[in-house]
Structures are given as structure tokens and as C-alpha cells.
Amino acid sequence: MTTTETEQQDFTTRSEPFQLFAEWLEEARAAEPNDPTAMSVATVDGDGLPNVRMTLLKGFDERGFVFYTNFESQKGTEILASRKAALGFHWKSLRRQVRLRGPVEVVSEEEADAYYKSRPRDSRIGAWASQQSRPLESRFALEKAVARYAAKYAIGDVPRPPYWSGFRVKPVHVEFWKDGAFRLHDRVAFQRHGDDDAWSKTRLYP
Template sequence: MSNNIADIRKDYKLQSLSESDALPDPFALFEKWWKEALEAGIDEVNAMTLATASADGMPDARIVLLKGFDPKGFTFFTNYDSVKGAQLLENPRASLVFFWKELERQVRISGLAVMVSEAESEEYFNSRPENSRIGAWASPQSQPIASREWLEENERKMRQQFSDGVIKRPPNWGGYRVRPTHIEFWQGRPNRLHDRLLYSLQIKGDWKIQRLAP
């Protein structure tokens, strides 16, 4: 095996993406690809890169988990006081990227992130395992802490505090929905001549479809 990074390459040849495959609604095409990704048994199929930026334009990115999608957008949950939460407060523009390498596919989504309703956040929080609900209270996400021991001690304190089994949602924890203005579907093809179809939201609410050069 070569140790030269430049020599690492893969030729994509599984499928194609033509205009005839392009459903008028990008959410319908995403649902089709999502079902195919589920059927392919992709590990953590809902893992996606979330890119945000601060008010001064400094970009930031991390992996988060998709928890729902519908024609209103793509939903994830987090601590509102985290770095991502602070950035979305300053600058609500966000991008999401799914990469399903087993299918040689990528989906890029750009739009505005808005908080979901408290009722929606409550419903999802209460559906989480007990340890995850405790963790939401125990971790001051993105803030500097003294040590791992401090975090574990704080978790123990939270377990004692909620020993009656009633774990309410922290007021600074909830969901965001990214409402897309652009969705790009990328299908790997041989010789780096990949298929790229871009959906752009129009003023009247319909979607314009364009093929992009790879």
C-alpha cells in the first residue's frame, strides 16, 4: 500500500443520476435515496456534517445526527448554548452534507436553521434513553471543564437529582430545522465525471433543477 496521500483514489461506477431520475420535488428524491441507504445497511446512515459560521464569517463544522425530515426541512437536536447554537444565533445560515460511500452518493443541503417548537423538542427529548437525558443535563456542551472526573461527578449528581425518574428537558436543549434553499444530489461516476443535480428554491415555491459540471 502506498504511503503517498496523492495516490489514494477510487473510481466510482455503481450508478448514475440522469435528469429523468430527477423527481420534481427534491424531498421526494431525498426520501428515495434515504430508503436505498437504509436498505444498503449503511452504518449511522443519519450522520451528517453540519457547517455553520460565526457573525464574522469564520466557518465551523462537525458531525451531528439527522432526527427527522419532511418538506419543512431537516431536523437535529443539540444544546442551544453550544458553539453551534451560538453561531446559529449570530448567523442562521447552515449547510448539511450526507456522504453514503457505500452507494457512492453525497447530498448537500443549504438554507436557514430555525428552532423547532418546544412541543417538538419535548417529544423528542422524552423519547431518548434515560442516560442520554441525564447527559443533556450533565454536560455544559462546548464549555471548558476541569477534567473528565468533573464531568463524571456532575453526571452522578444529575442522577441523584433525578432519582425519581422524572427527567425534564433542559431549557437550553432542543431542535433546529434547516429549511433548504438549495439541495444538491451527487452520484459518483467513472473518471471523476460525476453526476450533480442542483435543486434551487424559487420565489413561487417550486424548484429549479440544473446539472452542474463535476
């Protein structure tokens, strides 16, 4: 067995989290039957009460983990208020999970525009039609809004709404968990204080 294969088998030997996450995500893409990029996004409201919901990871690199949303939604307003969030990935077929948390920044206008243009046209129309997280009187009201914006942008490009963009979670804590027999799981946590700091690693009791 090569050194690389050994390191992949024993993830606890790694010195930083990003490459390990990339490998686990790639394996999840092959193994998970649906939405391997699905993740929970945890925030805190103005009263300090936690909130969590599922969304999709749309990109990641050493700068952080990116997802897109309506900034006027509940998660959007909560993240803009605190500039902090936590993410959780659970790949049931692989019996693995990754948790991370850290400060949040808004992606650049160029990044948001590029991703928005990559979405199907109907999804771009939906971003205009949905007043995300706010009360909806009926399904028909939503369908009317979709029809209205579909007519408005029937010809040409569908511009990105000013309230629709992306967040980048810049992790300062990343934990990897792998299922073990008799509940003797493997857990490793990576921590740092800022972007330029080196990662420290701690193996945790299961």
C-alpha cells in the same frame, strides 16, 4: 423497467428534492454499516470563520431537516446568531452525497419535548450534565456532573433542559451527487427562494 424504476435509476429526471432524498436515505439505511443519518453541519462564527462538525439527522419532511443540540454549544450559538446553516451527507458505500443549505428555525416546544422523551434516560441525564463546547477540567468532573443529575432525577421524569432543543434547516438549495466512472459524476442542484416557491433544477458539470 417501470417508469418509477427508471426515475430511481436516473435521479436527474426528478422535479423536486424531498422524495429523492427520502429514497436515498432509505437505501443508505440498508447499505451503510454505521449511522446512515450522520451529517456535517456547517455554520459561521462571529468573525465570519466557517465551522463544521458531524451530528445526526433526527427527522425531515417538506418543512426541512431537523437535528437537536444544546443551544449554548458552539453550533447552537452560531446558528442562533445567523439563523443559517448548511448540511452535508456522504454515503460512502453508495458513492453518493447530498448537500443543502438554507435558513434555520427553532422547532416547536412540542417537537422538542417529544424527541427528548424518546431518548434513553442516560442521554437525557447527559444533556443536563454536559456544558457542551465549554472547557472541561477533567473526565472526572463530567462523571461527577452525571452522577449529580442522576441523583437529582432518580425518580420520575427527566425534564428537558431549557437550553436544549432542535433546529430545522429549511433548504433553498439542495444538490445531489452520484459517483460516475472516470470521474464523470452526475450532479443536480435544486433551488428555490422560499417555502412557497417552486423548485428549479440545474444539471451541473462534475
